[in-house]
Amino acid sequence: MKFKRSERVSRIMKxxxxxxxxxxxxxxxxQRLNAAKSSISEDMVIIKNALEKAREGRIKTVAGAAGGVKYIPEASKEYTRRILEEIAEKLKEPDRIISGGFLYMPxxxxxxxxxxGVANIFATKFEKMEPDYVVTVETKGxxxxxxTARALNKPLVIIRRESKVTDGSTVSINYISGSTGKIERMSLSRRAMKPKAKVVIIDDFMKGGGTAKGMKDMMKEFEAEVLSIGxxxxxTTPVEKRVKxxxxxLILEEVIEExxxxxxxxxxxxxxEEGQPEDQLPEELEAQE
Amino acid sequence: MKFKRSERVSRIMKxxxxxxxxxxxxxxxxQRLNAAKSSISEDMVIIKNALEKAREGRIKTVAGAAGGVKYIPEASKEYTRRILEEIAEKLKEPDRIISGGFLYMPxxxxxxxxxxGVANIFATKFEKMEPDYVVTVETKGxxxxxxTARALNKPLVIIRRESKVTDGSTVSINYISGSTGKIERMSLSRRAMKPKAKVVIIDDFMKGGGTAKGMKDMMKEFEAEVLSIGxxxxxTTPVEKRVKxxxxxLILEEVIEExxxxxxxxxxxxxxEEGQPEDQLPEELEAQE
Structure with missing residues (x-):
């Protein structure tokens, strides 16, 4: 079966x-599209141009024996601003305020x-750090x-609040919750990560930073290097967090319940940050028009 | 800025x-691609053909004032078999067996x-049921x-094991774990769902069906109709499950630890099942070649 160029391009993009x-x-x-490599190569140029003109991710060519092309999701500044402002607007809705000054976020x-959208923002920030894993703690994040793991094509690791029999042997640590000051517990299966890995941590919310600190401590148990925490x-309060x-x-400054x-x-x-795609087209692309 | 047809097609596909x-x-x-509607309409035909020839989802045209096109992910039988056999092979690896006959699955x-892949399989089965929500219980699923929620374009609802202050007012129920026989607890924020919704439930593992039964009972509290459970x-044991x-x-018949x-x-x-795409091309498409 043969495909026309535009059909091929749409299938390659998919x-x-x-x-x-x-x-x-x-x-x-x-092989999949029953076309010469030279045709596929031309298809790639078309896809590359379409993505770059639209500022919607990019195609990277990887040379060598294991070479080929890969698609890298990228959040431009305008995209980042649009997503974050939409979330901020939603979080301002008064009926989200829960007694005690908390916000309903699920x-x-x-x-x-x-x-x-947010995952693409984090992936844009973390891609060049080349993490081996994306780590979080249950549940909302x-x-x-x-x-984020999907965008980076890396495995996800989920730290549990309690260990389960189906996790096999686990590492458990105690940590102090930054918001409540209480001692909490988290655990992770020994099989979850290879040792000495490089990881990025993702969490939905940070108040005192206690949970993030707990995750960092857990990573130490696996001899892992924490590259960044998203x-x-x-x-804004407390000003002093347990992690740097x-x-x-998004910055939550105040919830005025009344x-x-x-x-x-x-x-x-x-x-x-340097390196994040600007919204305007770079000159060399404009020149092609 | 103008785009060539193949560039347009790749951006529309994206x-x-x-x-x-x-x-x-x-x-x-x-508007986005600065092209006449008639050109976009032709682009859609190309995308439709490419997807249908490849048995990789389909484009549905929706008529009327709010009309347009939508992409529906679809898992063909061959795709379904490939994904499920790959998972079965992985689950057969002897070093997954955890003392007590459990399998490590994270x-x-x-x-x-x-x-x-699995989400596309469930979405293919559930799409025609038109659920309002996809419901699960933390954590592994x-x-x-x-x-699955993403493929169906429906909101996800996560039932928690314990209620959190940030959930606001919650509904909590007790249920009996099918595997341990112990009484467990689950809770869900009252804000999580509108009443009288239609839902599909997703879970990673079923032994006695106690957790699934708990989720069904929870849905009753929200007057929701459970369309199906994936x-x-x-x-295979116990034969009698708490839900039908x-x-x-995948069917796990036995784990022989020794x-x-x-x-x-x-x-x-x-x-x-009827209606799941076959792997061969339908005649009308072959005739177009």
Whole structure:
């Protein structure tokens, strides 16, 4: 069966998107689509251009014997701002405020579209660090950590609150919750990670940083190096957190329960980073028009 | 900025894939890609053909004022068999056996590729039932339930083992674990679902069916109708489960600890269903070649 160019291009795009950050060889596409490698190579140029013009991720060519192409999801500054502002607006809804000044967040943390957006933001920040695993602790951050792992094409590791018989032998640690000051427990199966790995940690919310500190301590037990910690929402108080070197995407300044007011905004530092795609087209692409 | 046809087709494919089961209008693409609606319409025919020839999901045209097109992920029988056999093979690895005859499964339940495959299988079975929510209980089944929700474009609901202050007011129920016979507890925020919804339940493992029964009871509290229950692995013993009307994808017959042997296979009933895409091309498509 033969495919027309535009049909081939759409099928190649589908396969690249379904396997982010995975190297797919030209021979693979050449066989699947019954086309010469030179044609597939031309198809790739078209896809590369379409993505780059649209600022929607990029195609990287990997040379060598195991070479091929891979699709790297990328969140441009404009995309990042749009997603974070949408979440901030939602979190300002007065009926989210729970007695005690907490915010109801599960609908956001389980929204397939928003989670994918935030995961692309984290993947853009973490891709160059080349982590071996994406680590989180149950429960609310799991979809976000899973989608970040998917974008980076790395395995997900979930630390549990209690160990289960189906985890086999586990490592358990105690840690102090930053918000409640209570001693809590977390555990992780010994099989979950190879030793001396490099990891990024994802969590949905940081107040005192106790849980994040617990996860860092757990990683020490596996001799793992924590490259970075990505947090969706950070509260401004307490100012002193139990961890440093984390990236919060949204800053929650205050919840004024009696007035139904929530002060939250995207972290301006998120946009300062070098290397994140700008929204304008680079000159060489414009010149092609 | 203008795009060539093949560039347009690749960008439309990307957007459709990133929004499974969501209606996107021709006007939307026409604006984004700066092209006439008639051109976009032709692009859609190309994408439709490419997907249908490859048996990799389909494009549905939705008529009317809110009309447009949507991409529906579909797992063909061959795709279903490939994914399930790969998981069965992995579960047969002797070093997964944990003392007591349990199997270590987190690496499979958190594998982005396998989870997406299984989610596509469940989405294919559940799409026509038109559920309002995909429901699961923490923890191991969360990525699978999330990806099923993503494929169906429906919100995910996660039942917790214990209620958290950030859940606001919750409904809690006690249930009897089918495997241990112990009384366990689960809770769900009152805000998590609108009442009288239609739901599908996803779980990773079923032994006695106690947890699934607990989830069904929880759904009663929300006046929800349970359309179906999708389970990745079911054990053959006990024969009597606490729920009926569930779909297991893999059958775990026996774990012989001393011999390191695991008897597990894809559920033959999974392939019997009407309406699941066959692997051969339908005649009308072949005729187009």
């Amino acid at each position: 396969e690249l998107l379904e396997h982010p950050n995975e190297i797919l060889t030209l021979s693979h596409f050449s 609908d956001i943390m389980y929204s397939t579209r928003l989670v994918e 799991i979809p976000l950590a899973f989608m 947090v969706l929402v950070e509260t 070197d984390y990236i919060p995407l 007035r139904g007011e929530v002060k939250i905004y995207p972290n301006p530092r998120v946009f300062e | 957007e459709l894939l990133e929004h499974p089961n969501e209606i996107l209008t021709l006007s939307h693409f026409s 690496d499979i339940m958190y594998s982005t590729r396998l989870v997406e 969360i990525p699978l339930a999330f990806m 389970v990745l692995v079911e054990t 009307d569930y779909i297991p994808l 011999r390191g042997e695991v008897k597990i296979y894809p559920n033959p009933r999974v392939f019997e």
